[in-house]
Amino acid sequence: MNTPSIPVHDDGFLLDLALRLADEAAGLIRAIRARGFETTVKTDSSPVTEADHAAEAHILKGLRAHAPSIPVVAEEEMAAGIRIDTGSEFWLVDPLDGTREFAAGRDDFTVNIGLVRHGRPVLGAVALPAYHQLYGAGAGRGAIRIDANGTQAIHVRRPPAEGLTVLASRQHADDPRLREFLGGQRIAHVGNIGSAAKFIRVAEGLADLYPRLGPTMEWDTAAPQAVVEAAGGSITTMDGAPLGYGKAGWRNPHFICRGAT
Structure with a gap:
């Protein structure tokens, strides 16, 4: 008896899939924002909304339908206690990064879908729903922005x-470690915004530096890291090593996102 084979897709297909799902999830988020929503608090004290759950459900359905051989690790499933066995290749999904920004009526929140292979992010899609912007990287295409201008x-x-x-977290805007880290450097401006939007603004040349001195999870960073690196930037730990993936507990150490040096 022949066993049906699971299709193996090339990176071009996977990037197109991630871009489409991120864009569709962005549309769901905008629709929920327009009609109103409630915010609740998870066990880790972080906020969550209907938009987080709707976006994640849509992304997971699409990834598991069209690339069933690749495991998916997603923020809200993890928060619900669902654990996924991963190998050397897996998706990392944050369906609404920057929920605090979203719930507060601000615009700097994102949808992140990243593919990790052997501990490195190899492609990613990041949508900025409020700006109608979509960013992608991988599959030999470099880093791209898709918006009303093409x-x-x-x-x-x-x-x-x-x-x-310099861009820094809004939540940690008064962290004295940031002032210490920036000491001695020529700084023109420091801005505070939420979510993976900080990575994206570095990637497209609107900012130069994003030091992260607070907690993040791997689904926060995989997709935007792929974009930053494809755009010519870097994301390293404080000791200069590339930020890697598949760590115990999915928690990142402190890191530095830089543009050109």
Whole structure:
């Protein structure tokens, strides 16, 4: 008796799939925001909304239908106690990164779908629903932005002579460690926004540096890391090693996201 084979897809197919699902999830999030929603609190004290759950359900259905051989680790499933066995290749999904921003009526929240292979993010799709922007990287395409103007390549920039534009977490805006880290560097501006939008603004050359000195999870960073690296930037731990994936508990150490150096 022949056993049906599970299709093996190339990275171009997988990137197109991730981009489509991120864009569709962004549409669901915008619709829920327009009609109103309630915010509840998870056991870890972080907020969650109907939009988080709806976006994740849509993404998981699409990934598991069209790439069933690749395990998916997703934030809200993990919060619900669902554990997934992964091998050397798996998806990391944050269906609504920056729920605090979303719930507060601000615009800097994202949808993140990243593919990890052998501990490294090899492709990613990041949607910024409020801005109607979609970013992707991998499959030999470099880093791209898709918006009302079409599809354009994006690149990090070299730091301007007047100094660095630094982005930091809104939630940790008053962290004294940030001031210590930036000491001695020429700084033109420090801005505080939420979510993976910080990575994206570095990737497209609107900012130069994003030091993360607080907690994050792997689903927060895999997709935007793929975009930053494809755009010519880097994300490293404080000792200079590339930020890797598949760690125990899915928790990241502190890291630094940089544009061109």
